Amino acid sequence: MNASHHGSRDGSWVALATHRDWLDAEAGRLLRFGAAARDPRGGFAWLDGDGVPDPARGVQLWITTRMAHVFALAHLRGVPGAGPLADHGLAALSGPLRDAEHGGWYPAIPVGDGPQEGRKEAYGHAFVLLAASSLALAGRPGAKGLLAEAAAVFERRFWDDERGWVRESFDRAWTEPEAYLGANANMHAVEAFLAAADATGDGVWRTRALRIAEFFVHQVARAQWWRVPEHFAPNGRILPDYNEDAKDDAFRPYGTTPGHSLEWARLLLNLEAALPDPPDWLADAARWLFVVAVGAAWNRDGRPGFVYTIDGEGRPVVRERMHWVVAEAIAAAAALHRRTGDLVYEHWYRVWWDYAAEHIVDTRHGSWHHELDPGNRPSSTVWSGKPDIYHAYQATLLPQLGLAPTAAAALRARLDGAS
Template identity: 60%
Template sequence: MTPSWTDLPGHRHWLETEAARLLSFAAAARHPVGGFAWLDAEGRPEPERGVRAWITCRMTHVFALAHLRGVPGAGPLADHGVRALRTVLRDPEHGGWYSALDAEGRPAEDGKNAYDHAFVLLSASSAAAAGRPGARELLDDVIAVIEERFWREAEGRCLESWDRAWSGTEDYRGANSNMHLVEAFLAAADATGDPVWLERALRMAGFFIDEAARGHGWRLPEHYSADWEPRLDYNSGERAHPFRPYGATVGHALEWARLLLHLESGLTDPPGWLLEGAEAMFGTAVATGWHADGADGFVYTLDWDDTPVVRERMHWVIAEAVAAAAVLHRRTGRPRYEELYRLWWDHAARFFIDPGAGGWHHELDPANRPAATVWDGKPDVYHAYQAVLLPTLPLRPGLAGALAHAAGQELPFRS
């Protein structure tokens, strides 16, 4: 029997080396006003672009995970992110977190978005699990905001956005923000020990995957009205939107496949549709999204007849493909997942990983050449870093919990 790559010392060494390389690249992003700056294609920070909450949160999460792995210097970088989330990015008047600051640290976007708050919860959970100063207070704060402002118990899902003063909401609901809230709820379950986060994640996944995706042939509608009716034509005039693109988003299907198995791992009596949905979402994404236009790579989006819409290739999609294949192989032992895991690492190494400037190219054109149609620069390392960690970790709800479990440690703050 052919051994899994994750059992081979050479592959594990390669993953470790790539993890260290990504951390070294990310460390340059520290912004002087707090949080982390956008990095350009050469890895140079662009402080004039200000600070975005989602970048700061993702980087904080990555550095907290690195600290849990015993990487010197990662803890202080996580602390830098936690401080920014407790100070300059926090709205002192109305609560919650700004989406962005300008270069001087003033609010540049003051709406309150579920997407940003999902990453605040994720980073706070990981930093708290890593025992970083101020992280538990941040975690308690964001939990209170999400429970009061975003979570809707009757629906079992979260609102999309508010204005700064929490006086009005958007007439839109999104699967993307709720998917990242599932991820954050899983991390919060590990960090707090409270099973309510697993229960909520299961309710959210039940709607989006067991109902919506199943009802559309395992192709997930991403956009909804305020009463949760799918809007299949949403953004038909802005098809390459970086956060709300038109059509089916291939990478999100792969990401959901992985998250369903993380969720399954934390439940005492998980429903059978979690594994069924994970395999179906993954299988449909691969059948429709890989090599969809005749060239290697995953297209960004598909129309509802599986015709490629945006053909550019995103780094986060191949990262999620690798991670999902690794998790599915560990869960099922099926050789096909190992074959795809190897295929996609070969693809990432050839086209996405940038050994010269560092990091990963965030976008490639349909011929697999670096591009900047949807994304310019290399704003963060979150997807790539998780892709090099997950293949060797035990299957747990959150990555911080998996790292602590692998090291035989108890998470701090657990009751």
């Protein structure tokens, strides 16, 4: 790796032991909140605003995988009790969430005695692959088998080698593909593929991650003034009016999502650092995605915070502020500062942590408010409760790590080096 890929850390909060102590304390607070999600049915429940499981929502695949990933990371950091919680998630992925008949994983454990329903989604399966990679690197029993199965399912069902992207979803028996291509699922596939490469040692996953980024960022976003369209037809044609009648959808909102541009920016730098001979466009694209997203979404209505979505003309559509966006902004700013040494990114890193501490971090009930209204008051237009600590936890961890390898591999190396 060329030294320039690491950048300078002069003047960085992350270089301060006191700041790292604060990040670690916040990470511990998030873990204590998340531990309450352990569900007797298997996996992890959806938590309400007070941290109480909501049994009516069932056990969601995306929550269980993210929590298993987080607790695997915490175990690698030496947090007592995190290993058993990671194992609880692993058991659900090997048991009630796994479709033993058709392969793959269900989107949820049904409530009561209801039937297993729902599509096999690339989004949830990407998190299965991510969680399995982290669990395997954490040395949890049975994780290597789960990782092998997750990789095989993704390779057989979701990866489109001809086009270089990930198919969106199928029915339970894998016979009916959805007539839709989503940037969000593909973005999280990049994250999962980088983790799988570290966990398996197979570099083909990094090559696939680059192919995804080449289409959605280098080809499409570059031509769209560095906004990443979210919705596509199966042939890759942009669908600008998709979900025009459901503008505030939690997973497929109308328009573009600046928070995803910030997430893409970080992932491009992770990808660059992981590749033996990365193309020059990765770092340039990360900078452009960052600056356009900040200009389009931050403080657009006279109050701090990121608006959730913008339209094709760059105008805010849904003005609510999501916790995950500020978490990804923090991680992107830290990554760009590490990569470039430019103190403008350190400035934003501090601004957004100050904003999170003032408005997002819930010191009374725990975790982070998942949504604020345009006046920065807690709301629930898009999200209710606090089902997810994944984004917030990674915001406390990723700034303390290098751009490569991925978090679990980096923590595994630290643990092995300390032994």
